[in-house]
Each structure stands twice: as structure tokens, then as C-alpha cells.
Amino acid sequence: MASAPNPALPVLYKGLVPLNSDQHASWKAKVVDKAPFLTKQHAIPLTVEEFPQAQRDFPIVFSSGDNPVPLALMGLNEGVNVFFEEDGTVIGQPYIPAYIRRYPFLLARLNDQSDNLSLCFDPESDMLGDFDEGQPLFDADKQPTQHTKDLLGFCERFEQAGAKTKAFMEELKKADLLMEGEIAINRTQDANDQPFVYRGFQMVDQNKFRELRGDQLRKWNENGLLPLIIAHLFSLDLMRFIFTKQLDQGKGPAAQVNSAEMPAPTV
Numbered sequence: 001m002a003s004a005p006n007p008a009l010p011v012l013y014k015g016l017v018p019l020n021s022d023q024h025a026s027w028k029a030k031v032v033d034k035a036p037f038l039t040k041q042h043a044i045p046l047t048v049e050e051f052p053q054a055q056r057d058f059p060i061v062f063s064s065g066d067n068p069v070p071l072a073l074m075g076l077n078e079g080v081n082v083f084f085e086e087d088g089t090v091i092g093q094p095y096i097p098a099y100i101r102r103y104p105f106l107l108a109r110l111n112d113q114s115d116n117l118s119l120c121f122d123p124e125s126d127m128l129g130d131f132d133e134g135q136p137l138f139d140a141d142k143q144p145t146q147h148t149k150d151l152l153g154f155c156e157r158f159e160q161a162g163a164k165t166k167a168f169m170e171e172l173k174k175a176d177l178l179m180e181g182e183i184a185i186n187r188t189q190d191a192n193d194q195p196f197v198y199r200g201f202q203m204v205d206q207n208k209f210r211e212l213r214g215d216q217l218r219k220w221n222e223n224g225l226l227p228l229i230i231a232h233l234f235s236l237d238l239m240r241f242i243f244t245k246q247l248d249q250g251k252g253p254a255a256q257v258n259s260a261e262m263p264a265p266t267v
Contacts, residue, residue, distance in 0.1 A: 011045070012037055012103050014124035018110060021142035028134030029147065030127050036088035037125075038100065042075035045099045047161035048168045051228050055235035057083075057094040059242060061181060062202040068169060068178065070232075072097055073242060076198055077253055082245040098158055104128060107155045117159070119152050171225055172204065175212070179205040183236075185243045187252075196243070196253055203236065204229055 009016065038044075043063075046054055048070065054060060058072035074081045083094050090096075104125035107117040121128055128137075135147040144152070172178050181203040184195035209229065220226040246252045 010106070011041065011043075012099075013106065013122045015122055016106060016108055016120040017123045018108075018118045018120050019105075019137065019148075021138050021144075024128075025138050025142050026130050027128055027137050028131045029137060029151075030129075030131065030134045032127060034088035035084060035090070035100065036086075037103070038074075038084045039081055039086055039088055040079045042078060042080050043071040043073055044097045046070040046072045046097055047099075047158070047165045048228050049161045049164065050095070050097060051231040053095045054097065055231040055238075057238070058235065059238045060232045060235040062169070062172075062178060064180075064200055064202060068173075068202050070165060070169075071201070073239070075246060075251070076239065076242055077246065077251070080246055080251045082242060082249055082251065098154075098161070102155060102158055105151050105155055107159055119148075119155060168225060168228060171220075172229075175208075175216070177204050177208055177229075178202045179208075183239050185240055187247070198239070204232060206233065209233075 046060060050072075051060060051070070054072050058074060061071050061073060062068040063071055074083050083091050085091060104122035104127055106120050106122075108120045109116070110118050110120075136145050137148045139145050179202065180199070181201045182197060182199045184197045186193055186195045217226060220229070243252070
């Protein structure tokens, strides 16, 4: 998980435009049941508040680099998502990360000199526009509708969860618990088959975790960090589940490719 195609924009977003009542007074938001923008996205950022639910469906890993973020793996190979059909239809009933539910909206700072955040959206998304049907974003007086207020509230809560996530990652780094991850998975039971090796992500070093002092563990248990680490570690077993789903869906790695980096999104 190493590549970052556009460091200036978060994953999924092709651009950012501030929502305003002058330009978008008549705009509406569609209610959609498909997400074609996810079909080639193999990793989605997570907040720590989502770990308990996400770890039931996805391996939770951490991106490479000096500023790692938690990621839900929806596929082990770039361009593979085993939870969505090619047309964006969800497969089964997996947990849908808040990062996805927030799209195409985002709170962004428009001025480097100000700490104020503005509600923006991806102009490339077809979920917003001057449609005949949908949820109005502004009323007749050009005031935000309740739907827009709810969207703003959701984005604000996401930012708050992001701050908690950053604090969690700082604790892991301070304790020197993160290590470069590697997992080897065999396609068959044949012992002579060369395993597929995946690298390019970070994970908690279980040996260092076991050696932590009791007072540190007690502190993390009291502030809620310990269950988050355990959820991450338990979720890693789902790597093989994702690999099997890739094979079942015909999205498995090519037979001649036995080592792969898992590119991570930019957040």
C-alpha cells in the first residue's frame, strides 16, 4: 500500500467545490443504491470509532509512511473490490465505512490563513445537480434545507472521529508498535505451490504488544485504545477470506505474480 496518485485530494475525490446558495440554489441530491466509484477501490480509510463494526467484514491495516491511517481492505490487489459488483451494486450486507457514506461531500479549509471549514463536494460526482427529483439542498429563501444541515452534521462528526483516529495513531507510533506488514497466502493446499506474498502496509507488532508494561495496558484499557488494537489484530485473519473471495469472483492475482504491494489511498 504505497502509491498515492494525487496527494492533493483524498481518495475518491476528483475535485472540490464549495457548496453555496448562489450557484447551487436549485440543486438536489440523488438517493442512490449503487456506488460505481468504488468498484476499483481496494482500500478505504476508517476512523477508530468504526473498528468494532468494520473488523467483522474487513481486514484493518495501516497505510505505509510516516503518517499512517487505518484502512479497511476491500481487496488485496489494486483495482479489486470484492464487496461491490462492476456496476456498483453492493454484494451482501457488509459494513459501509463512514468515508464512503460521506462522499461526495467533505469539509475543507478554503483559506490557509483560516481554521474555518466549508462544506464542499466533488464536482465530478453525478449524485448532485440541477435535477427534477431528489433532496433539495436549499429552500426558496436560499437557506440550507434540513437535508443539507444533516449532511453538514455528518461531516462534522466525521472530522471529530478523524481527530480521535489521529490521536490513536500517535499513541501507536509513540509506543513504537507499528511494523511493516507481510502476509503469505497459498492458492491451494499443495505444499509445493509458491504462496502469494502481500506487503506495503503496516500492522501492530504482536511481540512488542505482548511486552508492554502492565500500567500502559491498563491506561489503554481505561481510555478505550486496547479494544481497538485487539480489533485490528483479530481482523487480520480476514486477509485469507478476502483472497478467497477474489478467486471466487475471478478477480484473483495472476498465476505468475506471486508478490504484490497493496497501494494505499491518499487521505
